[in-house]
Amino acid sequence: MEIATIDIAIFAIYIVFIIGLASWVSREKPGHEKDSSDYFLASKALPWWAVGGSLIASNISAEQIVGMTGAGYDVGLAISAYELIAAASLIIIAKWILPIYLRHNIYTMPQFLEERYNTNVRTVLAIFWLGIYIFVNLTSVLWLGALAMNTVADVNIVYGLIFLGILSMAYSLYGGLKAVALTDIVQVVLLVLGGIITLYVSLEAIGHQFVGESAGFGEGAAYLFEHSRDKFDLIFDEGQHGYEQLPGIWMLLGGQWIVNMAYWGFNQYIIQRALAAKSLHEAQKGICFAAYVKLFMPIIVVIPGIAAALLYPDLAKVDQAYPELLKLVPDGFRGLAFAALVAAIVSSLASMCNSISTIFTMDIYSHFKKGLNEQQLVKVGRITTLVALIIAMLTAQPLLGNFEGAFAFIQEFTGFFTPGILIIFLLGMFWKKANVNSALVAAIGSFLLSIGFKWFAGDVPFLNRMALIFLICLALSVLVTYLTGGGKDDPKAIDLSELDTTTTASFKVNAVAVFVILIGLYVAMDF
Structure with missing residues (x-):
């Protein structure tokens, strides 16, 4: 796609602005050196709007952005379940999970x-998360981001990898979480604005093409809904196209909740933002803000994909819809939309890098090398960020370059561990009898059962498989707890009464x- 000079200029202004803003918010008061709380938890001073x-x-x-627009093109509005159930999960986490974290004053x-x-358990899972974050999450965002830049703006993939890596370092390496979080609000504004522009032009194009030259946005929206009604189902019937990805009502009763609760509640690079809030109530306000945005996201990401299916019905690949x-x-405006795409990529990279550095510094390095002062911890954190990005930039193409459907594979791979992680945390928080053995059974059982189901029951929809594995591992964990703990409360159990x-x-x-709103959407769109 040809990018006009004005688009390049707008994009360049965005780059200069975001780096300048990050440098400005990262300043410290005279005489104060950045400590570990400053670097990893933004001094625990984030306001609600920065958290959200x-x-x-x-x-x-x-x-x-590219993937969900493509999914909208392929299966329609039902893919919004990932966004809509996320909104409900965020509310649950804000009410019952977040107070436990903040009560224990944790970093990771x-x-x-x-x-x-x-x-x-701490060390094993810290090493596991570092491996997942560097070799799965970080590499995938880098690679898929470079691919998106190549598709949208014809940027060489290798140059795209280098550019994204350097840009994420430029505004996050020095400032840490504070720089990431306070610039993220700009990224979100760009993201939403870019989505609104894409939605508007796609519906206007439908109006011009199918209704008449004088028709516009409103007529295009009405025509789209009337002539693509099958794409607006939120719950699929068995046998309907897309059921294997989103298995009807069972998805809403099981798998979607497991995916979203684990992702939003027990994922370091997500929950770290809430841990850095000024207070519990400020964090909860920020999470409410994020929940509303998640409810809004399908409108600006999925519906344009449905519009693309009407405008371009013969695309070779669904991921071509967004370009x-x-x-x-x-x-x-194209430069603005491209800046929104890059903003989304870079903010995710910076967030992952900050969490990688937090886990390595606080859970591994400082755990085995005692007596480090605050400035040494920050230095280790910065070095870790730099090393993690370099590793990801070097390994992204070898790991993912020759793999078809990389994102779907990554989702399924991380899903091998998701049921076990969720059980470890939920039992640890809310069941006093849970012990080390129940945690190990959940972790190992989740992995082995996932491999078994994948090998012997590959036709079972992915989300249903996760729900079944969750129930089996939960039963095994409870059984092992009683067999090894004698039915007694664990000495390290959390006292919820406090x-x-x-x-x-x-x-x-x-x-x-x-x-x-969530219930209303499902009722309205399926009747």
């Missing part, structure tokens, strides 16, 4: 596991509103 914006920016990347997920179980739609965007889960009136109103 950073949650969204960390989550949305090229695979969501492995740290919590040591406090609840033991050091071995095709960008061709409709006028010069100038936990304050009261919420403000505004949180309760917003929580109810999110669930009412």
